[in-house]
Amino acid sequence: MRKSTLTGVGVLLANFAIAPLAVSDTGGITSLRGSNELDNQSDMPVAQQWQRDRDPIERDYIQQPPLIPHTTKGYKINIKFNKCLTCHSWANYKEKGATKISQTHFSDRDEHVLANIAPRRYFCNQCHVPQVDAKPLVENTFNPVKSIRR
Secondary structure (H helix, E strand, O other): HHHHHHHHHHHHHHHHHHHHHHHHOOOOOOOOOOOOOOOOOOOOOOOOOEEEOOOOOOOOOOOOOEEEEEOOOOOOOOOOOOHHHHHHOOOOOOHHHOOOOOOOHHHHOOOOOOOOOOOOOOOOHHHOOOOOEEOOOOOOOOOOOOOOOO
């Protein structure tokens, strides 16, 4: 009984010690939206223009999912339909002039090869993202992996 009482008092004291830290100054850290409140959308950075269809975008690191070189606005991807497959499926890619889906998308997590796209790879925009012509939100000094640089 005595041990549980001491533990309870210790937890209570720890809460009082930590609580002031939760409301203290953020130390100069700010949100990308600045001091704007969430309901004030007027000064939010907005991607102005999606890139038009173009050649595949170079990758910056090994195993990077390819970037989408066109807009996907209005693309429907749900459990019954995937707009990406109208161009990128193995049945359609040649006719559409699109990149075909990688063989890796037909394996489940246990590496069993499937006849159709694995459920974990079906929702393309989990990994693949379109690019926009927008000013970077933060400074970036990233350099691609040397082995894949031109």
